[in-house]
Amino acid sequence: MNTKLSPIQRGEFFYPECFAAFLRGDANGQKHKTQHVIEELVRALRSEAVVFGDEGQTVDVLDVGCGPGLYSQKFLASIGKAFSGKINYHGVDILPEFVSAAVEVVKSSPNVASAKTKTGNAFEGDELVEGRVALAQASHMVYHAADGSRSEEETDQKVDNFVRAIMDSVANDGIAIFFHGGEDSDMHGKVAKKFGPLMSNAPNRIDISAKKGNKEIVELSVSSKLYFPDLPAATYEKLKDIENYKNFQPDSDELRWLKLLTFVLHCDLKALSANGKLGECIEFTKELLAQNRDRDGGFLMVRGSMQIIMNDPALKPKIDRAVAEVASKMTEIDRRTEAEMAREAQVLRKA
Numbered sequence: 001m002n003t004k005l006s007p008i009q010r011g012e013f014f015y016p017e018c019f020a021a022f023l024r025g026d027a028n029g030q031k032h033k034t035q036h037v038i039e040e041l042v043r044a045l046r047s048e049a050v051v052f053g054d055e056g057q058t059v060d061v062l063d064v065g066c067g068p069g070l071y072s073q074k075f076l077a078s079i080g081k082a083f084s085g086k087i088n089y090h091g092v093d094i095l096p097e098f099v100s101a102a103v104e105v106v107k108s109s110p111n112v113a114s115a116k117t118k119t120g121n122a123f124e125g126d127e128l129v130e131g132r133v134a135l136a137q138a139s140h141m142v143y144h145a146a147d148g149s150r151s152e153e154e155t156d157q158k159v160d161n162f163v164r165a166i167m168d169s170v171a172n173d174g175i176a177i178f179f180h181g182g183e184d185s186d187m188h189g190k191v192a193k194k195f196g197p198l199m200s201n202a203p204n205r206i207d208i209s210a211k212k213g214n215k216e217i218v219e220l221s222v223s224s225k226l227y228f229p230d231l232p233a234a235t236y237e238k239l240k241d242i243e244n245y246k247n248f249q250p251d252s253d254e255l256r257w258l259k260l261l262t263f264v265l266h267c268d269l270k271a272l273s274a275n276g277k278l279g280e281c282i283e284f285t286k287e288l289l290a291q292n293r294d295r296d297g298g299f300l301m302v303r304g305s306m307q308i309i310m311n312d313p314a315l316k317p318k319i320d321r322a323v324a325e326v327a328s329k330m331t332e333i334d335r336r337t338e339a340e341m342a343r344e345a346q347v348l349r350k351a
Ligand SMILES: C[S@@+](CC[C@H](N)C(=O)[O-])C[C@H]1O[C@@H](n2cnc3c(N)ncnc32)[C@H](O)[C@@H]1O
Pocket: 064, 065, 066, 067, 068, 071, 072, 092, 093, 094, 095, 098, 120, 121, 122, 123, 124, 138, 139, 140, 141, 144
């Protein structure tokens, strides 16, 4: 195939491009919704006097798998809406270029008193932070524990190391928030489980590792819609042959559909084609999108679990009440998320 073509036109998974398509805020409610959930959770934790207290307090926050800091910045802003104190931010990622980008992004956040980042491998039990923090979070990163693993046991061991390293970084009166998609998600448990290498059961694995360490867990379900562009019926047939991809325009709906699918799978579509599975995968996804339709189009339901894990079991009743309070606000959070997606769609239409 022509090497001048973009990776997706060659049927390849190019992470940054596919991740950008996935994050587009008019088509994906995940980041909008997470921010509202975090804001409400911080408010509810404050009313239980867990982690967040009075003005003038500074809270140490550890962000594991911080990436280049874009989600971290939003996470910190969400905390700032419900808590007027400051944050000492500690970010860790395996990629040095991400940790140097993240510190620059985060230190300009208005509620950040100090920002430090470092490289570390959370799956090998590396020390994540000096001392202990009040709040740790790991968002959408444990999936990588399966990367390069030769067996399920090796993946399990990495998840055990990961949960232990995070909980060893959390103070006795602190908590850790893990947020990942799982088996009941159309993305993880249906499309990726059937056709791709993306880990399909991250919350179950975290749950098992936490219980091995005798930790209490409280779960909050957080689901969001991921809309794919609607395509003419004949186009879906074209998607089944990689050779057609070079004929799609770079910013076409066809290529955006393929970038979303590639991100959902986390693999090259040409590998799927070589295994004779591409046609089946396109058909399976198309049918799911036809089943999940609302006035804005066809979507995959991305179901995730926020797992709050604590070292001190005595905190559990307070966390239970805080999580129940957030769950009672989910309908209102969904309404706000939809309004934000519609606003982003309007901005993109004008651009
Ligand atoms: C999908 S991104 C999530 C970024 C951000 N937390 C979010 O929710 O948008 C996963 C991140 O985990 C990092 N990562 C992967 N393996 C890691 C490891 N073993 N230790 C630390 N970070 C890792 C990646 O470099 C990447 O930045």
